Amino acid sequence: MSKFEYAPAPESRAIVDLQSSYGLFINGEFVDGTGSSFKTINPATEEKLADVSEASADDVDKAVKAARTAYTRVWSRMSGAERGKYVFRIARIMQERARELAVLESLDNGKPIKESRDVDVPTAAAHFFYHAGWADKLEYAGLSPAGSPPPRPLGVVGQVIPWNFPLLMLAWKIAPALATGNTVVLKPAETTPLTALLFAEICQQADLPPGVVNIVTGAGATGQALVEHPDVDKIAFTGSTDVGKAIARSIAGTRKRATLELGGKAANIVFEDAAIDQAVEGIVNGIFFNQGHVCCAGSRLLVQESVADEVVRRLERRMKTLRVGDPLDKNTDVGAINSKAQLQRITELVDAGEAEGATRWTVPCELPARGFWFAPTVFTDVSQTHRVATEEIFGPVLSVLTFRTPQEAVAKANNTPYGLSAGIWTEKGSRILWMADQLKAGVVWANTFNRFDPTSPFGGYKESGYGREGGRHGLEAYLRTGVDA
Numbered sequence: 001m002s003k004f005e006y007a008p009a010p011e012s013r014a015i016v017d018l019q020s021s022y023g024l025f026i027n028g029e030f031v032d033g034t035g036s037s038f039k040t041i042n043p044a045t046e047e048k049l050a051d052v053s054e055a056s057a058d059d060v061d062k063a064v065k066a067a068r069t070a071y072t073r074v075w076s077r078m079s080g081a082e083r084g085k086y087v088f089r090i091a092r093i094m095q096e097r098a099r100e101l102a103v104l105e106s107l108d109n110g111k112p113i114k115e116s117r118d119v120d121v122p123t124a125a126a127h128f129f130y131h132a133g134w135a136d137k138l139e140y141a142g143l144s145p146a147g148s149p150p151p152r153p154l155g156v157v158g159q160v161i162p163w164n165f166p167l168l169m170l171a172w173k174i175a176p177a178l179a180t181g182n183t184v185v186l187k188p189a190e191t192t193p194l195t196a197l198l199f200a201e202i203c204q205q206a207d208l209p210p211g212v213v214n215i216v217t218g219a220g221a222t223g224q225a226l227v228e229h230p231d232v233d234k235i236a237f238t239g240s241t242d243v244g245k246a247i248a249r250s251i252a253g254t255r256k257r258a259t260l261e262l263g264g265k266a267a268n269i270v271f272e273d274a275a276i277d278q279a280v281e282g283i284v285n286g287i288f289f290n291q292g293h294v295c296c297a298g299s300r301l302l303v304q305e306s307v308a309d310e311v312v313r314r315l316e317r318r319m320k321t322l323r324v325g326d327p328l329d330k331n332t333d334v335g336a337i338n339s340k341a342q343l344q345r346i347t348e349l350v351d352a353g354e355a356e357g358a359t360r361w362t363v364p365c366e367l368p369a370r371g372f373w374f375a376p377t378v379f380t381d382v383s384q385t386h387r388v389a390t391e392e393i394f395g396p397v398l399s400v401l402t403f404r405t406p407q408e409a410v411a412k413a414n415n416t417p418y419g420l421s422a423g424i425w426t427e428k429g430s431r432i433l434w435m436a437d438q439l440k441a442g443v444v445w446a447n448t449f450n451r452f453d454p455t456s457p458f459g460g461y462k463e464s465g466y467g468r469e470g471g472r473h474g475l476e477a478y479l480r481t482g483v484d485a
């Protein structure tokens with residue numbers, strides 16, 4: 001594949017006020033950490049964006065103490081209506097600073113600007129708006145059984161998030177926690193800390209009382225120090241199944257509650273009666289959105305045998321129109337892979353797919369010489385035991401399998417340790433309802449894919465984790481209810 005030199009648009013630097021170094025956000029202020037620092041880079045160019053403090057266990061302790069004090073003295077005493085105003089104000093400021101947030105997200109993460117601008121930032125702000133509305137209604141939401149005390153917050157929540165949707169995952173975590181009266185210490189992923197630090201500035205701008213939100217940047221060790229801190233009441237984690245299992249083990253037998261949003265290997269199921277062109281758009285969105293760095297990505301296409309050749313033909317034709325390259329170009333469809341490590345992981349699994357006998361087709365396109373890139377790829381002749389069909393690739397790689405009957409589609413879709421999401425493409429409403437009932441997946445989309453809405457609970461079955469985020473169900477994870485209250 002040929003390579004070309006690419007330089008990001010210079011005006012992008014004017015939109016964000018990028019500092020050369022960033023501290024931790026503790027008790028309402030940016031402070032130097034007591035540990036070392038690490039650099040965050042632009043994955044599209046490999047250029048350093050900034051140095052960022054690596055929070056030590058001592059720094060995490062300071063953040064937890066600040067969160068505890070804010071919880072006891074201010075936040076848990078405030079009325080829901082007052083708390084709601086702060087959450088609402090945060091949402092408004094996020095909208096006002098949307099351009100800055102979107103550019104910074106694309107610089108640090110590598111995702112196309114049209115996605116950060118049209119999906120990540122507005123959906124993150126929507127999450128704060130939605131939860132602002134809940135803050136003064138928790139008593140009336142039927143969360144506690146009749147006759148029992150009203151729901152109460154848990155206290156200090158430790159939150160650890162991944163790099164694929166840095167701002168959106170932050171919103172999924174912080175908005176419900178604040179609305180329900182908890183205070184927060186959040187650790188963003190090491191490769192994407194910058195929008196969380198800009199969010200800290202937004203908290204200052206919103207006059208959020210000091211200590212209600214604290215951001216501790218760092219690597220896995222910082223996350224582990226937060227998880228293991230004895231004064232944290234709940235852990236909310238999104239990330240890999242392996243780390244999720246380690247967290248569950250480490251907090252077993254403690255007072256800590258946990259919600260875990262983990263990996264996935266979703267089936268996107270296309271029946272012969274589906275509107276094929278719409279389904280192809282759904283397949284493309286399902287796997288190439290955000291370079292496939294999506295926990296609920298439709299990474300396994302299950303297509304009915306009678307239309308399989310036609311669907312793959314139209315899919316490959318459509319894939320040739322995808323523009324891969326500069327994340328800050330508004331016409332880009334597929335941006336940079338977030339890190340060298342992730343690129344290596346994708347490459348290893350794609351090599352394994354070829355070695356195991358699946359047929360690989362990669363879009364012919366030029367890729368920049370520097371940075372981390374992977375062209376959209378599809379595997380056909382895939383069997384259920386191939387690694388590309390069983391392991392989460394977390395990249396722009398689709399595996400195609402076929403089926404004859406709805407029963408076979410269900411069996412193949414459920415043949416995975418994961419259970420986060422699934423998609424169904426058919427004209428038959430009764431089949432959609434039957435399939436949705438049979439599929440062991442927390443979210444089932446019908447004739448669409450990758451739709452996110454703060455009103456709708458999201459979460460997994462099996463090794464995709466437990467607990468729900470979003471909607472009324474998501475509030476429960478942050479409250480003591482019934483006899484517990």
Ligand code: TAP
Nearest residue numbers: 161162188189190219220223224239240243261262263295
């Ligand atoms: P992980 O390696 O699990 O990292 C997630 C977060 O945990 C990062 O902030 C990471 O820090 C931190 N971490 C690493 N080791 C830790 C430990 N021992 N204790 C506490 N925290 C620790 O996952 P990732 O590679 O960032 O993200 C990709 C995975 O997340 C995929 O499997 C994907 O499916 C899953 N994901 C799931 C969802 C939902 S909603 N289910 C959404 C997005 C992503 P560092 O970044 O510094 O390593």
